[in-house]
Every structure is written in structure tokens, then in C-alpha cells.
Amino acid sequence: MATAAEAPARDDLDAFRDEVRAWIAANFPEELKNRSMTFSSVEGAPVETPAMTRWREAMGERGWGTPTWPKEYGGGGLSRDQARVIEAELARAGAYNPIGGMGVMMFGPTLLEYGSEAQKREHIPPITRGEIRWCQGYSEPNAGSDLASLQTFGEDKGDHYLVNGQKTWTSGGQWADKCFALVRTDRTKKQGGISFMLIDMDSPGVEVKPIQMISGVSPFCETFFTNVKVPKENLVGEEGQGWTIGKRLLQHERTNLSGGGALAAANAQSLSALAKKYRGTGADGQLEDTDLRARIAKFEIDWAAFLLTARRAAVEGKGGGVSTISSILKKAGTKLGQEGAELAIEIMGRQGLGWEGEGFTEEELTGVRTWLFGKATTIYGGSTEIQNNIVAKNILGMLDHQ
Template structure:
């Protein structure tokens, strides 16, 4: 780790670079290019290119693959300096959250050289092929098959809840390469979504958007070099990727410190500020309803504690070579706090929290309603709360199943 002098020198370097490269028009705005179907603005394109070329979109990834090559202390300083000017990381998505870290651990040198740089630069979008109509909670029951055809696999089957599948360039997927064994018959493969035989159908959700898809495979040819890790060794790799997913999902949930939109509504403001606006204040400037005030205070304390715990867990994960089963705890707690916040906000809005469309409702009111509905899924995606409880019981508490 860098010493204090080096850190202050890096802070000056980061501050100067950000001031020279960050478009002021993007300050405190949504700057993520991941999972977005619209064309980014010229300023956002410039910001993506600058961060990608510098490698700071993935600050701690190895420099040899285009990453920032920073240590933890430097990455923390970079985050602080970005927050100071309202800058956010424009490079993300599943390539950064899930696949990239997994490939850095399990991929061949050739695979890393080919696939990591485009992720670092935000040039490619990835999607996940895990869940199937008959293999959700029991993922190891998956039936999508990859038959060995010599120089390639022939993939047939289907996946569901493919987040961003209609926008993605490549997919990482778990497929069955041996039907005689359950967990030991699964392999991890990657392929171009433009490969003949791949069909994607968006699923319309209750909040009116279609971020998830059904994905069908009909005689999809996957070159053998696209096998990540050993044949039939995909279950171990797939579980590791899920740990990275849960770590990153929990970081964006619950109003944690790493979630830039935590606790906000509309153009800005926390849950207590929203309550003061809609419910009113007493003669001491507090939220007028004492019961609501108490519940908001409890929620904000949970949110703050969760944010601090995330920071500690992130530091421990990096010192212990990546995330652990504790990410299941973070995922469950983050999901609970996220849903609690949404419920509080809907209650605070009162009748203005019943709108779906129309001029009688402000934009942030309609957004709050849709976020509340969409947030019902956070206890399901990334592994349901029940599955996380099983992982916690077995791998953290050391409990065994009783027949």
C-alpha cells in the first residue's frame, strides 16, 4: 500500500486529471453507460473514452489488460475525488461486476488479453445465461446442453431473466456437458450474441420496462476456445461469479455508501427530506408524524450501518483474494433496506404515490412508484433470499442439512 506522501501525490494527480477530463455537464447526473439502450450524449461518450483509456473505470484491475493498476488506497482516493466533483464511473455492467473479475481468476492468458480490454474501455456489453424455466433456485438442474462436436460445442436450450440480453454483445453461460452428473456435469462458456441460432425476447415487467429477456439457443456453435476453465468444471466458476455479483449488487442496494443514488428521490434529497416536504414539520423542524419520524430514523441508521459494513467487507474481500460467502448476508440485508426505503417513500407520498402516468403527478412521484414496483424483484434476482439463507446456514454458520 502506498504511504501517506504517495497518496497525497496521487490525490493531486487524480484531481488534476479529473478536472481536465470530466465534462462538467455530467456533474451529479447518471453517467453509467451500462444496460442503457439509448445513445449516450457526446459528453458521456467523451467521459467513457477518457475513463476507459485511463483504466480508471476498473481502477484495481491489472494494468497489463488496460485496468488502472491502482492499489486499494489509491482507488479510494480516486472515488473521493470523483465524488467531490459529482463524477460517477461511466463504465460498468456485468462485464465489470461479474464476468471480468471471474475471467481474471479462471481465464487463460489469451482469453484475458482478448476480453478484458474491451470491458475496461466500456466497448462491449455482457449478459448472463444462468437461470432457466426449470432451473432457477436449483440452478444445478439446468438442461441447456452443449454437445461436443470436435472443434466446437453445439448449444441447444433456453435461459430466462437474461438481464440486458436484448442489448448485450456477448453472453457468459452455464451449460450442461455431461448428463450423468449434476454439479460436475456443468461447463462455463462464452459466445457472441450475434451467433446464428441465438434469439432474444424481452419480458415486460410490472413497472412497465423490459430489462429482462428470454433467450433461446438453436444449434449455436461455440468454439472450444470459448470454454472458460476445465470441461465440466463450470459449477465452481459459476459460484465464484455469483459471489462477485452479490458483492456488487449489495453495494448498489440499501442506500449503502457505494450507492450514489441511495436514499434519493427526483433531483435529490433523502427520505427524511421527502417526508418533510409531503408530511410537514413540527415546531422543532422535525417530521410532523412522530411514528413515521421514528421509522425513518431507524431506516437511516440501518442504511448508514450497512454502508459502513460494505466498506469494511470490500476491504476484507480484497485482502482475502475476493468476496466470500458473506456476500449472501450483504445481499439479503441490502434487499431488505432497499424495499423498506421504497415502502416508506410510497407511504410518505400518500395519494401522490398512487400514480402511473398523467399531469397530476410529478416526474419523481411516478419514478418512485415504478422503482417501488421494480424493487420487489431484489429479493429474487442475484439468488433469492431463501437461497442466500441456505448459503449463510451452510457456509458461514456451519449448519448441515438434516434428512
């Protein structure tokens, strides 16, 4: 994958900050202030208001939604320092990055590393503009943690593959335009028989069935492929290279999931502020519940330390990329995210037990669903147990006992 631009001098960075601040002030719609993006969410169909569309198009035109991606494919071509400036200035303005989803978090970085020039020029620009939605075809009913046992099969038909099989836990599959999928092309090999393919979700033979979760939403799906034609040009890398490419994509996924996804947004607001709102304070302005105060302080210290560690790991990674340390980040980040959501529910007390109806604010109802949704974060993207194995083998150098 192409690396970010060389870091600018401090004076240049200050000038860039002024440019970003002025540009956001001129282009970010005031009506969207302090709202989160919906286009990349897996919890609902991508619905845009005119203001959201204007904002997405403006950020996409500048390439600032994917600031460190190569400029020739629609990215910003900026350094990581400049990308952090954009992130900070968006937060300062109460704005959000409208370019996201699996195309940005997982597929795009992987295609930049393994895709052909034709594939990058076809697929990367629509991602940088937020015009396309991708989903992931990895897990199967009998191939979850043991993903290499997948059986979805692509039969070579000369100029195309004929794909048959089933995937499950397809996030946002009912709304996606395209799917990046692991497909077996050789039954005589396990990992070596897997290939990485791109499948149009509107192809004849693709059927999607949403799965309702305990949180009340249906972000995941079962996806069925019945005699689906996949052109040979949609094979990424070489036939049989899918396991290598797929593992690299999972590193990108785990790095992003380590931030907690929806849980990160929930934890972005101070638990201290939430506790003062629901629990009240003493004459000194401090929480009267000293035990709760101590646990909130510990969580916020741990969360801040984790975010700094994740940022340092990204900077120290080769080319600014990811590595097996993503397993450590995923394990720690998702656990912290769950702890934060649990604390938020405890802080709200009875108001943290609402599901629907009067007597609860939208923020309170969202908190309950976020807490429930977050139970899955230590499972999807590779369960905590799988991450423990990866850390033991690839980082600590421990070998299996024969």
C-alpha cells in the same frame, strides 16, 4: 484474481486525491453533473450522448473505471484506498463512473481469476473501456433456485460446441454483445457436468424475447439457443468446471446486488430531505410526524452501517475479493433497499402513486418504478431463501437433517 496494488502512504494518498480532483475538474462534462450512467443499465438500451462518450473514453483511458484491475489488461492497477479516493471525488464533483455493467460487476473479476491469458487479453480491455456489454445465461424455466438442474446442452463437435437450450431472466439480453453462460456438457453428472462458456449474442441460432415487468420496463429476456456454434476457445477453465466458476461469479454478483443496484441510487438521497420536502417541518426545523422521523432515522442508521460492513468485508476478503459472506450482504442489502423504497413512497404520499401523465415529476415517477423494480432484488441473483441455506451451511456450519 490479481490483487490490488499495495496501499500508499497517507501523504501519497493526499497527493493522489489532489490529482484525481484536478483531473475530474478538467475532464468531466459539466452537462452530466448529477446524472447517473445509462450504459450499464439493464432498464434501457445503451444510448450515449457525445458528452457521455467523451467521459467514458477519458475514464477508460486512465483505467479508473476499474481502478483495482491489473494495468496490463486496461485497469488502473491501483490500491483499494486509491479506488475509494476516486469514488469519493467523483461523488464530490457530482460525477459518475461511466464504466459498469455485468462485465465489471460479475464477469470481469471472474475471468481474471479463471480465464486463460488469451481470454483475459481479448475480453478484459473492452470491459475496462466500457466498449462491450455482457449478459448472463444462468437461470432456465425449470432451473432457477435449483440451478444445477439446468439442461441447456453443448455437444462436443471437435473444434466447437453445438449449444441448444433456453435461458430466462437474461438481464439486458436484447442489448448485449456477449453472454457468459452455464452449459451442460455431460448429462451423467449434475454439478460436475456443467461448463462455463462465452457466447456471441449475434451468433446464428440465438433468439431473444424481452419480458415485460410490472414496473413497465423489459430489462429481462427469454433467450433461445438453437444449434449455436461456440468455439472451443470460448470455454473458460476446463470442461466440467462451470459449477465452480459459476458459483464464484455469483459471489461477485451478490456482493454488488447487496448494494441494491437501482435501489442504492434511490437511497443515496437522504430520506430526511425527501420527508422535509413532502411532509414539512415544525418551527424547530424537524419533521412533525415523530413516528416517521424515528423510522427514517432507523433506516438511515441501518443503511450506513450496512455500507460500512460491506466495505469492511471487501477489504478483509482474501485478495480484496468476495466469499460466502456475499450471501449475508445480499440478503441484508436487498431487504434494506426495499425498505428504503417503501419509505420513499410513503413519504411522497399521493405523489408517490403516479404512473404517468401530468401532475407528477420525473423524480416521483422514477420512485414508483424503482419501488416496483426492487421487488425482484430479493429473488434474482439467488433468492433470500437460497441465501439463508448458504449462510446456514457454509457460514454457521449447520448440516441438513437426514
